[in-house]
Amino acid sequence: MSAATTRSRTPDRLCAEAVDLARAAAEEAAAPGVVGEHVSVVSEGDRVVTHFFECKDPAYRGWRWAVTVTRASRAKLVTLDETVLLPGDDALLAPEWVPWSERLRPGDLGPGDLLPTEADDLRLEPGWTGEDAPPPNSVVSEEMAELVEAEDADVADRTVVPVRGSITSVAEELGMRRARVLSRYGLHSAADRWDEGFGAKTPMAQAAPASCVSCGFLVAIGGSLGQAFGVCANEFSPADGRLVSLSYGCGGHSEAAVMPKPPRPAPPVLDSMASDEFLLRPAPDTGSVPVSDLPPSDLGHS
Numbered sequence: 120m121s122a123a124t125t126r127s128r129t130p131d132r133l134c135a136e137a138v139d140l141a142r143a144a145a146e147e148a149a150a151p152g153v154v155g156e157h158v159s160v161v162s163e164g165d166r167v168v169t170h171f172f173e174c175k176d177p178a179y180r181g182w183r184w185a186v187t188v189t190r191a192s193r194a195k196l197v198t199l200d201e202t203v204l205l206p207g208d209d210a211l212l213a214p215e216w217v218p219w220s221e222r223l224r225p226g227d228l229g230p231g232d233l234l235p236t237e238a239d240d241l242r243l244e245p246g247w248t249g250e251d252a253p254p255p256n257s258v259v260s261e262e263m264a265e266l267v268e269a270e271d272a273d274v275a276d277r278t279v280v281p282v283r284g285s286i287t288s289v290a291e292e293l294g295m296r297r298a299r300v301l302s303r304y305g306l307h308s309a310a311d312r313w314d315e316g317f318g319a320k321t322p323m324a325q326a327a328p329a330s331c332v333s334c335g336f337l338v339a340i341g342g343s344l345g346q347a348f349g350v351c352a353n354e355f356s357p358a359d360g361r362l363v364s365l366s367y368g369c370g371g372h373s374e375a376a377v378m379p380k381p382p383r384p385a386p387p388v389l390d391s392m393a394s395d396e397f398l399l400r401p402a403p404d405t406g407s408v409p410v411s412d413l414p415p416s417d418l419g420h421s
């Protein structure tokens with residue numbers, strides 16, 4: 120039989136009448152003047168009743184003081200069980216708590232903050248730590264090492280044979296000695312995120328005269344992401360220093376616009392068919408005009 124079926128729906132009469140006892144308990148727990156009208160009484164079970172009082176504290180609008188009273192079987196004395204403040208149907212409640220890991224947003228991480236990465240983070244997968252046995256055809260496998268050493272022994276005129284590096288040092292050299300590396304999921308989610316900010320579908324790319332793949336300011340990156348992304352190095356571009364999709368583009372594309380040539384004045388025109396006469400020194404002031412300065416009509420020329 121379930122607990123619900125054992126409960127009496129009709130409140131115990133003596134317990135229901137103990138309103139003053141319940142109010143005194145509520146006022147003892149609350150601040151003075153905070154307990155309001157008696158709102159309701161609810162049966163919690165056999166001889167167990169809860170009295171609800173209005174809460175007049177403005178900080179707890181809609182909340183109610185709940186005082187539970189009870190009595191023993193065949194006893195007439197009603198005693199206090201517990202006093203608690205509970206939210207009513209229209210109570211003002213704080214928003215549901217959300218774990219910090221779900222609340223975190225890009226840009227929240229500040230200087231000195233530490234952001235732990237969970238062990239089962241889907242964006243990461245185990246890297247090569249040096250404890251794994253490489254496959255036989257790997258360049259760092261034991262089989263390949265013996266093969267290389269055998270070949271080196273055959274080289275008679277070689278005086279100094281380079282020492283073969285250990286697996287760990289080779290892995291370190293190649294940047295492979297990390298506990299975890301980006302998983303396929305992590306790689307795709309990063310690519311999607313970058314493509315959203317600096318991809319072909321952005322308004323800037325749609326209005327660009329050409330895409331980054333043909334731009335001289337694009338710095339290529341290695342790895343599989345290098346097939347789709349590069350780094351913009353144009354200080355006037357909105358994507359300067361950012362990873363851009365090869366299909367992104369902006370008006371700063373190196374080949375998009377050609378600078379207009381500076382205006383050049385027309386070359387001087389040389390008339391070599393006629394000569395002009397110039398006096399070597401000023402003419403003496405005789406009051407007469409030099410013949411050479413007279414117009415042709417004064418010389419009798421028509």
Ligand code: SF4
Nearest residue numbers: 331334351353356369
């Ligand atoms: S300048 Fe513009 S087109 Fe060139 S790489 Fe940067 S974003 Fe791409």
